[in-house]
Structure formats: structure tokens, C-alpha cells
Amino acid sequence: MTLTDEPTTVTEPAKEVGSARLRKEDGRLITGKTNWTDNMVLPGMLHMAFLRSPVAHGTISNLDVSAAKDRPNVVAVFTGQDFKDEQGSIPCAWPVTPDMVNPGHPSIAVDTVNHVGEAVAIVVARTRTAAVDAVEAIDVDYTNIPVVLDMEEAVKDGADLVHASTSSNTSYHFVFDAGEAGTGTDTDAAFADAEVTVSRRFVQQRLIPAFMEPRSAVVGVSGDNYTLWSATQIPHILRVMGALTTGIPEHKLRVVAPDVGGGFGGKLQVCPEEILALLVARRLGKPVKWTETRSESLMTAHHGRDQVQFIDVAAKKDGTVTGLRVRLLADMGAYLRLITPGVPALGAFMFPGIYKFPAYRFECDGVFTNKVPTDAYRGAGRPEATFAIERIMDELAVELDMDPMELRRKNWINAEEFPFTSVAGLQYDSGDYEQATQAALELLGYDELRAEQKQRRESGDPVQLGIGISTFTEMCGLAPSRVLGSLAFGAGGWEQASIRMLPTGKVEVITGSTPHGQGHETAWSQIAADQLGVPFEDIEVLHGDTAVSARGLDTYGSRSLVVGGTAVVKAAEKVVAKARKIAAHLLEASEDDLEFSGGKFSVKGTPGAGLGIQEIALAIFAAHDYPEGIEPSIDAEAAFDPVNFSFPHGTHLCAMEVDTDTGFVKIRKYACVDDIGNIVNPIIVEGQMHGGLAQGISQALYEEAIYDADGNLTTGTFVDYLVPSAMDLPTFHTGNTTHAATSNPLGAKGVGEAGCIASTPAVVNAALDAVRHLGVKDILMPLTPERVWRAIHQGGDGGARAAEGSNAYGGARTTESGYEEAK
Amino acid sequence: MTQINVRVDGASYVDDVEPRTLLVHYLREQLGKVGTVVGCDTSNCGACTVHLDGESVKSCTVLAVQADGSEVTTIEGIADGATLHPMQKAFHEQHGLQCGYCTPGMIMASIDLLKNNPNPSEHEIREGIEGNLCRCTGYVNIVRAVQQAAGEMSSTTTGAQA
Amino acid sequence: MIPAAFAYARPTTVDEALSAIAAGGEDVKIMAGGQSLIPVMRLRLAAPETVVDLTKVTELRGVREDGDSLVIGSMTTHSDILRDPLIARYGKLIAEATETVADPAVRHRGTFGGALAHADPAGDLPAVALALDAEFVIAGPGGARRSVPAAAFFVDYLTTALEDGELLVEIRVPKLGEGWGVRYEKFNRVAQAWSIVAVAAAVRREGSTIAEARIGLTNMGSTPLRATAVEQALVGADVSLETVTAAAAQAAEGTEPSSDLNAQADYRQHLARVLTGRAVRAAAGL
Incomplete structure (x- = not known):
């Protein structure tokens, strides 16, 4: 919006963008009135359970499902043979080189299994319990192939x-x-x-990725129309790819991502189980549901x-x-x-x-x-x-x-060197690394900690202190479609938004960017409120249903606000432009004489009189009186394709205590200052930073998927795949500098991944800084106490971990290993 | 099948259940109490936390038959009509949730924590919710939410709230 | 996951429980708090034919004193333990270890007896019971009772002296009152994880001398272990950093810990020495 020199009696309302709005999404999430995919129940719905391969590499030499078919309440049992001619291949949308070898990816193994957990048979039953029970009645043998x-x-x-x-x-x-x-x-x-x-x-x-909501898919059938509800990040991509893979025509397939409990990239996928749910529903003409267990998720997602x-x-x-x-x-x-x-x-x-x-x-x-x-x-x-x-x-x-x-x-x-073209050919938009660094050093209390480090070193304290640095940038806002094309990516990087101006003055904003915890409903409302001058509360943000949001490219790569939020701005500009014509007509003024502020069109120099955009919505709904030659609607949609990525940057500092007697590492203090461009909602931004930091730190300290020599996933439950609890992470000290992105009118750079990208090396650098004087040059991630201790006392990088699972729960693992086998 | 009598969020239910039915599956599938969710197989994540006779339990690690004769409170039963429980309000106001999947269990565990320790330190809060995993928030805002709720609950009531 | 089907009995007395166990067929599993058993059943690593649920056997729940002993009912929950005034006074080592078991919700259901009968060497309470020379009171078919000392109770990995048809009724531990210092030193990677290694230490001082020492090791073998050599080295020794450190250096003697993704055997032995030193120093008030 432009400022005018003329005095006006209409005071500009407070900007929504930049304000710490509490989230609209929370109401249902804090009361349990949620809409997770696994909550869905359809009349006559059947349940799917999978027999999964316990061997990492083998041919299926015998597969007998007859006993399973005879189990009570079992409706059907399918194997790869049943779907081999219609399952196609799980799509790969990114052939990075022209000669890339893609052997194809069946959703269910036909004759060969290539990893533990690959689907080998599907039981369909009236209840989940019956399905799971019948899986145990399937007789299968494998001939092993070297792993x-x-x-x-x-x-x-x-x-x-x-x-x-x-x-x-x-x-x-x-x-x-x-x-x-x-x-x-x-x-x-x-x-x-x-x-x-x-x-x-x-x-x-x-x-x-270990999103908290396990994957789940429900398929509804209505004639030759299919609706797939799925815990996915990408309903739009899933619709296109699901149609191409199964042969269900795209216009006969609707995909809905209801409330989705986290993704972190892990639900950026066309999952074999989603394809198989569609195939089974089509084959049986019945609705089906599949919800994974956590061990299934860790093993197969x-x-x-x-x-x-x-x-x-x-x-x-x-x-x-x-x-x-x-x-x-x-x-x-x-x-x-x-x-x-x-x-x-x-x-x-x-x-x-x-x-x-x-x-x-x-x-x-x-x-x-x-x-x-x-x-x-x-x-x-x-x-x-x-x-x-x-x-x-x-x-x-x-x-x-x-x-x-x-x-x-x-x-x-x-x-002063921005915009700067990097040696990799990217044009970095804006920033000031020195400014962020100075702020981070102050936030950490760098000088005091360095002094303490020196003191601990001199006194030979068994607990040593180190400070690790990570000064980073990243590319966000995926992505300019032409750039993606040049990289052989199978789709563009634009995003879509539509705005519907309802007769009562309420507003629906429809976004193609599907959230799974990020707070799009709140942030998009803030953007639309400012653009349209309507109250935040009068806006509803719709998403995640391809029947409602027809076009979209979904949520990943810190793209939603940068690309999808900008699409909202563009759509709103169109709404205002369309409304301006009607306002001019109704106010009997020239369009050029109108100014739009605070949701109201008024004639320059005639303060007081005017027409609100919400009133115009009603007027054009009635459509009794509007200009000739235009359509009776002020609704609009827009697609936005960025011309460049955006480049958040920041300085992350980690102070780490290392117990040299045990190898235990503990973060003493973590401080970071990030430049993510203009901020739409500081609360959401801080939350995204916290969550990203937790995951980045967790890569450094806790998480590792370990396979044993036979290809079994040892870390097949949350007992052995360590997701940190509140006790295992520190308080985070975060701050921001602001240099607007130049590639979008919001000036936003993206924040979803920054903490995760930046923090991991800061943590490892900190641990090494603490013990480098003891001769340690590197330690493998995650920095288990054992590895740190070995690196200090035996040299090397800490070495490989034993692949045997911990003995908790009798050595539970996700293969068929027995209860006693853990020792 | 075993018949059970159970009160859930203030309503009485009589149902036949298989002994192997987990309490969380009974709540979700037989009672439609889908606010309580399942996040793991090993009682690590705490997403399914409810109160059984006033104490937090992981409802994936309790059999439905064990709730016979008991009172169960879920995330759906803690608000007073339209008035949110102070813990719910605090999670909202402190942005203590993102995707919201762990939130029901996290809120139920946090209420249990304050029942036993109305004025916890930050360390005690972190310890009190160590059985509940969140993948989104990094816990900082959850800790703040529990601190806020502790303050409000101790200042506005003298124990009635707990 | 959903457990495999099983028959279910929910007795309300020990006699009923023994009958239910006897009637339960070949493959009976006794469920105390169920906090280890239910996950294992959900993963279908265990699929018992019959589950006998003890949660309504109220006579098995509670702590009482009997002369110089504390008598802890096998179905006393971890939460009960942490709230119990007798434990607070005479069972501080038990309380310290119990505080580290899993998390609050699990502690509301999990029981003292269940954790001991499960006999997971990574569990925290077996080493404590061993260090305290606990007596395990076991009821057999027909109600006959026998008592087994801790040293004989823990037989092997997840294996105890409990025979088919038997039930752990109560655990008797000596009161540790005035003069005793205790410490449960637990080492794990994340807070809710099982112990990689832990050390339970109880030390009684007489002036500047250590009069008695009891040290149990968690997860240093297929059963909980006593650090006998350390105990012997400590008794009669002066309370000093040097003597404690020297004694703790023997903590791993005779142990054969496992190697898994949290720790390999040699590192576990190293941890046992370090943690024993820390536990004894804390217990001795150093």
C-alpha cells in the first residue's frame, strides 16, 4: 500500500503482518477435536495390514496366503502377483542426470525383496485386529541374495x-x-x-524423519471416483502421481490431507502404501484404511x-x-x-x-x-x-x-557485496553476516565462555568446555520453475492462491501450500488481512483438499510463505483491482481518484465517505448494480513463480561441556541469530527455529538409523532410535536480524529448515573445540558418549557402533528376531 | 469378550471388549474419543497419555479391561464447557504446539505434573514431561506453557483446579 | 500394534491369583504393571496364552516395616514407592533408583515387584535389590511360601528363580537408617532410555572410616551384579578420594557386559569404574 501526503481521518489499522498473532489452528488441536486421517471411519471400511520382508535381499521362493484367507473376518489377501500388471512404479520426479539408472520401484514386491520391511502381502479384513492376526498365518520363504x-x-x-x-x-x-x-x-x-x-x-x-503422527491412508470409493485421505505433505503432487501410477484418471481422484501431524520431509512422498490402498480399494470396490505402527514407520517410511x-x-x-x-x-x-x-x-x-x-x-x-x-x-x-x-x-x-x-x-x-553471485551460480539476495555474528556472540556471552574454557583447560578439569561456530546460508523458497527445469526436476516451483469474497464479507483464502504444523492458517490470514483490510477473524484459510484447492505444489523446502504467501498477496491485489472498478461505479468516481486503505475505497480529498471491500462483496453478490463489461465477482486467483531462491543466513554458536571421564556431552548454551528476511509472525518464526534446532542438534547428538550386517534395522523402535525429550535439549537463545528478501514482495526468506541446517555443525564443532587439545580431530555423528570417550582416550573418530540393539524389551526389533535373541 | 464399566470424560459406558484391546484403541474406536492418539509401540512417546483415576498413564500400555470400574479423563474432557483448561490456554498462548499430534498427551502429562508439584522449576518441568516426545517445538515453548499454567492455576484457585 | 489374543484373569487375592496361574495352561504370563509386558506383547515378541493381571490384588500393594526390615508388596507402584514415608526414611537408595525409572506416567503403573521379576539387567531396581541383599518372598501353588535371597533370585537374562506357578509376593530389604549414605548413579544417552550402566551404592560411615558398603551394578552382565571387590576394598578404609578411587577401579572385575549400540563391553567396564567412584563418593559424603 502506498502512503499519501493528504491528511486523512481514517487511521491506518495496525498491521497484521509482523504481529505476534496466536495461532488459529490451535483451537482444535488443544481440545482433541482433531481430524487426523486415522480418525476417519467410512461405512463398510476395510483395514489393510502388510506382511513385510524380514530379509534385506532375496527372492520369494514360496508364498502361500491360503491359511490367511481362511482366518475370520478376512476379506482378501493379495500378493505382488495380484498387482504386478497395474502397480506401475513409485515415481521418481528427479532424474538428475540423463543416464540415471532407475530400476523401478514396485509398491509390493513381486518376486524379489530389496530391503527389510518391503511389502510382500496385504491382508484386507473387517477389523485391523483381524488383518494383523491373519498376517501371521501367511507362509513365506525367501532365498537369500548377498546383501x-x-x-x-x-x-x-x-x-x-x-x-x-x-x-x-x-x-x-x-x-x-x-x-x-x-x-x-x-x-x-x-x-x-x-x-x-x-x-x-x-x-x-x-x-x-520420525514425524509424530504415523502415516495413514484412507480410500473412499464412489463409482469410479476415488478419494484418498492421507497424512501427506503433498496432496497435490500425490494426486498427479497417484493418477499416473495407478491409471485412475486424475479427474477421478481427489486427495485430501486433513490435519497432518508433522512431516519434516518424511511425508513428502508417494508412498507404496498409498498406491496399494488405491489399488485394493479399486479391486474390491470398498473403502479401505491403512495406518502404520511406529515400528513399521521407522522401518519403511x-x-x-x-x-x-x-x-x-x-x-x-x-x-x-x-x-x-x-x-x-x-x-x-x-x-x-x-x-x-x-x-x-x-x-x-x-x-x-x-x-x-x-x-x-x-x-x-x-x-x-x-x-x-x-x-x-x-x-x-x-x-x-x-x-x-x-x-x-x-x-x-x-x-x-x-x-x-x-x-x-x-x-x-x-x-555491501549483496546481491552476490556465488561460485555455484546462485545469486544471494541480501544479508549482513557480521551483524548477525556480533549479535550472536553477545547472545551467547562468548567472551565469558572463552575465559571459562581457558580456565578449565588450565586446571585440567575433567569437564572441558568448547564453543562451536556455524555461519551458514541456505537456499529457500523452492523454487523458480525454470531453475527446477534446468535441474531436470519433474515439476515447477510456483504456488497458487485463490481468494473468495463471500456475501457476508467473510473471506476464504485457498492455498496450494498444504501445512502440517507450520501455521499457514494464521500467517496467511495475517497477509490477507493486511492486503484486503479485513479483520483477521473474518478470514478462513482452506487447504489440503484437491477438490477445494485445485492447484498447488504443497509444503517443503521452506517455500510456503515465500512462494505460497506471495501468491496470496498477488491474489489479493487482483481482488482489490476488481473491487476498485465496482467501487468507482458505486461511488460515482473515477478509479484513478480512489484510494484503498484499511479495507475501504474512498475518493481522494473526500474523507469519511467510502465503501468497504466487504460491502462490495455483498453488492457484487447481489449484482444489481455494477459496471458493464466486467464479471459479477471480485474473487481472484493467482499463481506466483519466484524468479530466484531466497537465502536466509545466520550465526549459530554452541557452548558444549564434555565429560572426559565418560564422554558424555551436554550443551551448556545455544545461541543463534538468523536473518530470515521480513517476519510475518514472530511467534511462529521462533517456534520454527526451536524445532529446527532440536532436529539439527539431535542429528549431532542422538539420532542414527543403524542396520546390522544382515540388513535388519536395529533402531526399529523409539527405544533405540533416540528422539530427544525435554530433558535432553537446552533452552535456545534466538534472535533475528532483518534484511528483506528481494525475490518476493513479502521480503520473506523462509524459516522452516534454518535451525536444522545450521545447528548440526555448530554442535560438533563445539565438542571438538572442547577436546581438540587432547588430540581429537573428528568424532562421528551422533556423538554418543562411547564415541567421544574413545576419540579422547583411544584416538580416531570414535568408530562404528555395535549393531546389536539394546536389550530393552527383550531386544525388540522390527524383524522376526526372537525374544531371547538380544544377547 | 469381557464386559467393562467405565466413566470417560464424565459419561458412563458399558462395553464388551477383548482382553487384548488397548485402552487407547477402546477410546478411539469404540467410544470415538479420537482426540487421544497413538504415536508408538513401546510407550516412549506419550502421545496417548490420559488420566486413569486421576493419574497420568499411557493408554497404549493399559488394557481396556484394566479400566473397568475406573474413571478416565482425556484431552476432550478437561475444558469446562467453552472455557479452556488453563493448561490448554497456556499451550495456545505460548505457542507450545505446532502439528499438535503430541499435544493431547503433552497437556495431560503437564496437568499431572502440576497436580504433584504446583510450582515446578524449569528442570522439574522438563523431567515431568520426559515421557512425552514432541518433534516440532524443541520443548522451549512447552516449558513456558507449563510455567504459565502453573502461575495461573496457583494464583486463581486454591487447589480446586487440580 | 495389537497384542495377540490371550485369555485374561483378574484375581483379587493371592490365592485367586495362584489358582488362575495354575489354571492358565502352558504359557501363562503374570502381569504386574504391564509397562514392559504390554509393549513386548504389542510387538508380538511375546504372545502368552493367558495373562493373569495382578492389579486388583490389593494385598500385594504397600510398604510396611517388620523389625529391621522394610517389606514391600510386589504390586507397590513406583509412584507409591516415591510417596511412601517409610521408603523416604529407610529406603533412600530404592527411592533414588525408582525416580530414574522411565517417566511419571509409566511409574504410575509400573511396580516394584514387576520390575524385579522381569529381571531386565538394564532395569534399575534389580541392582538395588541385589545391593541390599533383598529377600524375595514367593508364593507357590497351594499357597506355600518360600524365600529366596537376591543373590539366588536373578538367574540369567530375564530369568529369575520364580518357577512356573509361582508368584512374587513381597520383597524384604534391610532398613538403612542413620549413618547410611546412598547414591544411584545412572548413565544413559537420553533421559527416558534404559541404563547403559548404573551403579547403586550404599555406604555406612563410622567417623572417618567406611564400616559397610553395598554396591550393585546395572547392565554389566546378564543379571545384576555385586561389585564385591570394591565393597571389600572399601570396608575399613578411610573415607578419602584416594581410597574410593582405588577401590572403584575394581568395579568391573569379573563382569561380562554385552556390546550393543549404546556401548561396547570395554566401555561399559570403564563406565562401571567411573560411575562406581562417583556413586561411592556421593554416598560417602565426599
């Missing part, structure tokens, strides 16, 4: 193969070379001329991260960085799911971080193993990149005997 688990072994010549149909375990070899792309100089030359080089091998352990990173940095003796070289092995798991191959490729562009590298080369091999596929997990490619660069900057500082912050400062992009 491929270790990527570094899998890429060797002559390695056992995951897929007999392929010539190697390498799915693709992706290269980005700044010299060849014209965005940088020759990397080999940079290393040849380097005064100093540092090389490291870092491991991004396999993680599990896609995992995240899992990379081996080889990173080399070249520098001058004064600390100026001159080159960066990255080689990755990225574990695809057994199959390629929706964006499995794209995650590491997306990360390719973020390894240079905030530093002015003149030369950069990135190579990545996507590698098949007999594990559940990897795919998006909060940050998706960017945490991996940020970890590697922020860890090796510390290593370079040690090599050069420089202060790690001074080394960063010497190399980072200065505030």
Missing part, C-alpha cells in the same frame, strides 16, 4: 549388486563444475597452486541424509580460501522414490556456503544399497552441505592456527 549395505564397498568393481538388472550399484554420477559452468575458475588449478590444503571425510549418518563426504579445501597461508572440491557417495537405499536422487544434487549448490571461493567442483554418486530408500528430510541436501563446509572451515582454521571466526570473517561475503 549390499556399505556404499564404499558397493561402488567397487565386482561388488554384489542390489539390482540384478543393473550393471553396477551406481544410479548416477552428477557433476557441477564451476569452471565449466562459467561461475568460477578451474578447480584443479586452484588446488595445484594452493599454499595449504585440508581434506576430510565426513559421514552424514542415516536419519529417520523413507529415511534421510546418509552420505559419505570427501571434501578438500585450498587456501593461502593468510587464510584466503582459493578452492573447494566435494565428492559424495549418497545412499539411495534400494529404490528411487520421489526425489531420492535430487536431495544430494540440491545440496551441490550450497557447499560453498557464505564464502567467496573462486573455484568449486562437486561430484556425487548415487548408490543403491539394500536399505529403505532415502529422500527428503528437513533441509534435504543443505544440512549435509552446511555441515561439510562449516566443519572444514574449522579444520582449516586449526591447520592455519587461526581463530575460526576470523577465518570465516576473512572469507565471507561482506554486506
